[in-house]
Amino acid sequence: MAGKGSKKSVPGDWKMRLFESLSVPTMILSPDKIIVDVNLSFLESFMTQKDKVVGKTCYQFFFNAKTSCATDICGLAKVLADRRGHSTLKSTAAPGDIETWDNHVFSPILDEEGRITHVVESIHDVTPIKHLERKLAGARDFTEKLIQSLTTAIVTADMNGRILTMNPAAEQLTGYSLEEARKKITVVDLYPEGQAKQIMKILRDERMGGKGKLHLRRFTLINARGEEIPVDLSAAIIYEGETEAATVGIFYDLRESLKKAQRERETAALNARMEKMASLGQLAAGVAHEINNPLTGILFYASLLLDSLEENDPRRKSLMRIYEDARRCGRIIKNLLTYSRQEPPRKEILNLNALLENCLGLIGDREFYVDLKIVKDLYGEMMLIEGDKDQLGQVFVNLVLNAIDSMNQKGTLTLRTFLDKSGLNGCIEISDTGRGISKENLPFIFDPFFTTKAPGKGTGLGLSTAYGIVKENGGALWVKDTGEHGTTFAVQLPLYGL
Ligand SMILES: Nc1ncnc2c1ncn2[C@@H]1O[C@H](COP(=O)(O)OP(=O)(O)OP(=O)(O)O)[C@@H](O)[C@H]1O
Ligand SMILES: [Mg+2]
Known part of the structure; x- marks a missing residue:
């Protein structure tokens, strides 16, 4: 100077x-x-x-x-x-x-x-730097907005597992607000025991998709209420130079998609069953038609022979057996035809209570009812329905016979009729004190040919036929209750004129 x-x-x-x-x-x-x-x-x-x-x-x-x-x-x-x-x-x-x-x-x-x-x-002149800064700030802002608006849950944590950030989707999925999560939990609490460790192990393993990376994998997330949520997780370790600085987890909630897949599986299974039922129906109808004609011949000639024999002829017993068995076959064929809906219904106005009483009358003469108690609890007024008397009668006969069979003819059979809450339907409940239906069998009881009875004892068409008839009459049939104490089947039919 x-x-x-x-x-x-x-x-x-x-x-x-x-x-x-x-x-x-x-x-x-x-x-x-x-x-x-x-x-x-x-x-x-x-x-x-x-x-x-x-x-x-x-x-x-x-x-x-x-x-x-x-x-x-x-x-x-x-x-x-x-x-x-x-x-x-x-x-x-x-x-x-x-x-x-x-x-x-x-x-x-x-x-x-x-x-x-x-x-x-x-x-x-810092113009270029300033422009760059602005761009960066804009990009950061954009990324931030993007993360905040994503419906995918994103959680970041430091290497001690302390939660750093959670976007709103993560808050919703975990049930914790970011503030709560920061105070109350570490990332370990978001998983079942040992899972967080397993994730870190994968993240640090070069062979598992590259160091610091975990590609989409199924895991379980535990939310604030302790519920287990199936998730697909992709995760990464964020490095600063060579040092592990933080972890990021991206969670995809699988609940909806798993439910959807389950529904699709169920629909596919139902469709397959319906198809099976339809083809079985056609087969049944074909067989029934073919057998019906020779059977009519057998019955006709057996009754001719019976008429021609003396009352005390020893051959009568065998012939009677032929005749009875042929009639039994006839009943099975009728069942098959009803099941495959080959017979058009003949509709008329029917009194539900009377129909039920009538069907009890049909089976009442059987010799094995000695130890059977029948309780009737019928609605005090007339409940009118429109339907085919024989077909609907068959529904109740099938249900009552099943109930009696389940009790080995010993126990209490309860028949109840009443109006449903809406007042639009007549309800019938048939209860037994029998062995009940096992969990394994329950999904199949309405399938045609499903039976647990010994060969020759049951065709397995009773319930499937009954189900078809009730449905055709605009009603519903279902198992209301079953267990070791017995079973209750419920039928609901729309009342006439309402
Ligand atoms: N009340 C009941 N209690 C226990 N099991 C029942 C009852 N009703 C039906 N089931 C079960 O459902 C199966 C199917 O019944 P379904 O009436 O269709 O045929 P089935 O009675 O076996 O034969 P069929 O009726 O042709 O004589 C039965 O074999 C039985 O295992
Ligand atoms: Mg049956």
């Missing part, structure tokens, strides 16, 4: 050359804000000449102003105040122009006594 303490003095020779050759536009100001000198880069950058700058105040040159800028935005004033370097960021944007930013760096020049003689102001 030339003259010691001199306000207008400028740095000496080599320092001067250094100043001139600086690639950053730089000026030297006196403490009263007068521009003492500017370097070449300054002149180039502002496209001016030295004599148009030197001698002016900075506010004159930059803003064509008569008064100084406010102290809080004036870097020079700040340097004078605390004798340290300062910087101020200034942005300029002429209308229609791209915004530019300059970082004005102010540094004090001190004399031997430490007094500020001058202030160096260098102007750094």
